[in-house]
Amino acid sequence: MSTKPALIITGADLAQQALDLLTGYEIVYAGKAPTEEDMVALCQQHDPVAIIVRYGKVGASVMDAAPSLKVISKHGSGTDTIDKVAAKARGIEVVAAVGANAAAVAEQALALLLACAKSVVQLDARMHAGHWDKATHKSLELGGRTVGLVGLGAIGLRFAKMADALGMRVIGFDPFAKHLPDYVQSVPLETIWREADAISLHCPLTDENRGMLNAATLAQCRRGVIVVNTARGGLIDEAALLDAVRSGQVMAAGLDSFAVEPMTAGHPFQGEPRFILSPHIGGVTSDAYVNMGVGAARNALAVLHRAATV
Known part of the structure; x- marks a missing residue:
């Protein structure tokens, strides 16, 4: 069992440049098409402090399964797949890699x-x-x-x-x-x-x-x-x-x-x-993949750092 705090990625991969920023965390991949049930189970198992959202939705039930969750960071700019009202009610910050793609x-x-x-x-x-x-x-x-x-x-x-x-x-x-x-x-x-x-x-x-x-x-x-x-x-x-x-x-x-x-x-x-x-691939280029991953990682780390210093 890892002693590092867990960070879940709702995807099967993340740019290496982003992973290099997250060496202090146990990285857990949810796969390319995680369901709500998948996410709840992973959160119950790992109690992540952060979730980086690539695919799927993150709603109240997922947040409730992760009592240590501090931040939900979008791998991109659109946060409509994240229940921001539920996040605010639970004191969880929602951030996005605006402009990365x-x-x-x-x-x-x-x-x-x-x-x-x-x-x-x-x-x-x-x-x-x-x-x-x-x-x-x-x-x-x-x-x-x-x-x-x-x-x-x-x-x-x-x-x-x-x-x-x-x-x-x-x-x-x-x-x-x-x-x-x-x-x-x-x-x-x-x-x-x-x-x-x-x-x-x-x-x-x-x-x-x-x-x-x-x-x-x-x-x-x-x-x-x-x-x-x-x-x-x-x-x-x-x-x-x-x-x-x-x-x-x-x-x-x-x-x-x-x-x-x-x-x-x-x-x-x-x-x-x-x-x-086209299949929602406007932001899917090799450059944007790196930019969004790094942006999402940095945004998550910034929130976690603030939470640790409060």
Whole structure:
């Protein structure tokens, strides 16, 4: 039995650079798809002082199974899989590696936007099938068009810089953003629906914004708008988006996150030609893997150090 305090990682691995920071702790891996029951059992067995969250959810029952738990540290920026209300009630800090994967996710958003505007996936499939559609195909030019960003944190601002470099007009909504660069125009959310030729979501999921892109808001958008989501699937009413794409109200949707993950066979988006899909891998690059691991480890250690000195 180790004499070191335990730290559980809800995953099967962590970057070596992060592990090097955690040598004073017994590292316990929960695996790639830990259930609530798995986590409760591990907490009862090891009574961790910290949990680094990569996959799965951490709720009240998991916290109650770990009386020594001081901190839950997210391996990334989105903390919606952690019950923050329950954590606060138990005096457990929730921290996130904000910005650690900003470059990776912003690049994924740009890739999805370009794939939608330039019909990259469809044209590739046609070419491989032996077709040459030069005489009949027209792509969308992004320069001079307006992109609306919901969320102007590290990822949103990184994406905004790239969109500006393409010659796009950048408008954005974020009630918490301050000191925006001059190429980002802060506007109300209604202006984004009304004026954007492309909409990209970069905000955390909250009870207030769940389903913010729905039948009503999609109807307010310009016909032929492009929708990109590399944030959280719960921001979008998926049935409404499907209807909007099929009707042509939305030209195409580039999605890296979904209401239920992992996506299972038979999902209505599957087989739809104007949906460009990726399996929530926007933040999954070799660089971001290290950055998020190190950020999560440092954040956890900072809280544990404060707790030890109180």
